[in-house]
Amino acid sequence: MNVQEYKSRLYSILTKVEPILESCGHKADTDSVKGALANSLEGESTESESKQQLDVIKESIIALLKDTLTEVQIAFVEMEEPDNTDSELFKKHLLKLKDLKQELSSPVSETRKQVSSILRRSKANLVNEISSQAIIFPTECLDTILACPEVEQQNGDQWVLEQINETLNTLLEEVNTRLGASFDAVNEILGSEIDALHTSYKQVITLGCQSTTTMADEVFGVARQTLPAIGIGGLSSTIVATLINPIVGIVTGLAAGGMFIWKSCSSSNRQKKVMELKQQLAPKITLAMNELKTYVIERYDEFEEGIGESIETMNELISKEMQDCVDALKSCEQDSKNFYSSQVALNNKMTALETYIKQLEILMSNPFDNK
Structure with missing residues (x-):
């Protein structure tokens, strides 16, 4: 291999490794x-001097490739x-959210059955007690109220009304x-804040041809707010106890508190x-x-x-939130793909650099190449 071929081989290897x-x-x-290689062999020199000049350039290329290989490694x-x-x-978390959504959506889920059971039982108990x-x-x-002596006093009818209205x-x-106990129990299970009470309503009965008791739909108008939270909670023992206990003595205790039965039963008035x-x-x-x-x-x-x-x-x-989890998983997956892609790219660079270094090291080292 003459010096011109030697130069061409050096230039070919340098061109191939240049992108790396x-x-x-x-x-x-x-x-x-590249500039040094392009300017080589320009002046008059012997074959041996030209070869020495190209050998120096080759060593420079090898040194550059080795430094680059070290950086890549x-x-x-x-x-x-x-x-x-x-x-x-x-x-x-995605699986938990999926299960939670299914639990909330399915009418036959344990959560929905528990909610239905609480509302059904508490409603039936309360309605039955009111009917009683x-x-x-x-x-x-x-x-009992009308048998009290206060009835005979002045404004006795107003006293009766006060007892009834109270x-x-x-x-x-x-x-x-x-x-509230029933609704709180359900809200605790669902993790919601549903309000269906109208605590400001009062009942008033008066004497006369018409009752002033107003229980129309507009009186029952309720502003309902729904502020959901994610999660299924347990049912507290205090709420359960409140649901089970019946209404005790609200009406049957009317005659208590200092009242006594008026025993003057002979008065026709x-x-x-x-x-009346x-x-x-x-x-x-x-x-x-x-x-x-x-x-x-x-x-x-x-409710x-x-x-x-x-x-x-x-x-x-x-x-x-499930979509956010999916997006996060895709991002994690892409990070992994980028990592392995970068690994492959660096490995390919190392392989190429090692190959070119070896080619340069053996270039012109074979005695037959010098002929």
Whole structure:
């Protein structure tokens, strides 16, 4: 191989390895070597001198390639594989969200069955108890009130009304407490904040041709707020206890607190007054109790409607969070792909550099190449 062929071989190898050198930030060094190689063999010199000149350039190329190879090897060793821990956490969380969405959406899931059972049992118990009180209040309890001596006093009829209205509203407060306990139990299970109570409502019965008790739909208007949270909680023992305990002594205790039975049973005026009051009040008490039952039923209807809206909102939030998990998993997957792609690229660079270094080292070292 003569010096011109020697130069051509050097130039060919340098051209092939040039992209690797430039990608590693050695463009200036590469251009310098290329310039030296291009200017070689320009002047008059012997074959031996020309060969020596090219040998120097070859060693420069080898040194540049070896330095670059070292840098690539260091970069390869220092590469850190992406931590798969985050990916596994996202996968587990995604599965939990999927199960939660299924648990909320399916009417036959354990969560939905538990919610339905609580509402069904508490509603039936409360309605039955109100129905029972609706029989006792306008009969036995009203008779007890009307038998008190205060009835015969001045403004005795107003005193009777006060006892009845106080009892009605005490009963309403107890009903709201029972409703609240039921709704709190469901909210605790679903992780929601559904409000279907109207605690500002008061019942008032007056004497006269018409009752002023107003239990119309507009009175029962409830502002319902649905603020869902993700998660299924347990049912606390205190709420369970409140749901199980019946309404105790609300109506049957009307005659307590200093009242005593008026024993003057011979007064025809008293009997007439009592009968008049009973004729006016008993139907109104019955109506008020029936409307209280309607109030309870409507509160449960409102709450069940709120459950549907709350579950729909929660499912939307869960779907969004599931998509965030999917995006995060895709990002983790892409990080892994980028890592292995970079590994392959660096490995290919090392292989190419080692190959070219070996080719340069043996170039013109074979005695037959010098002939």
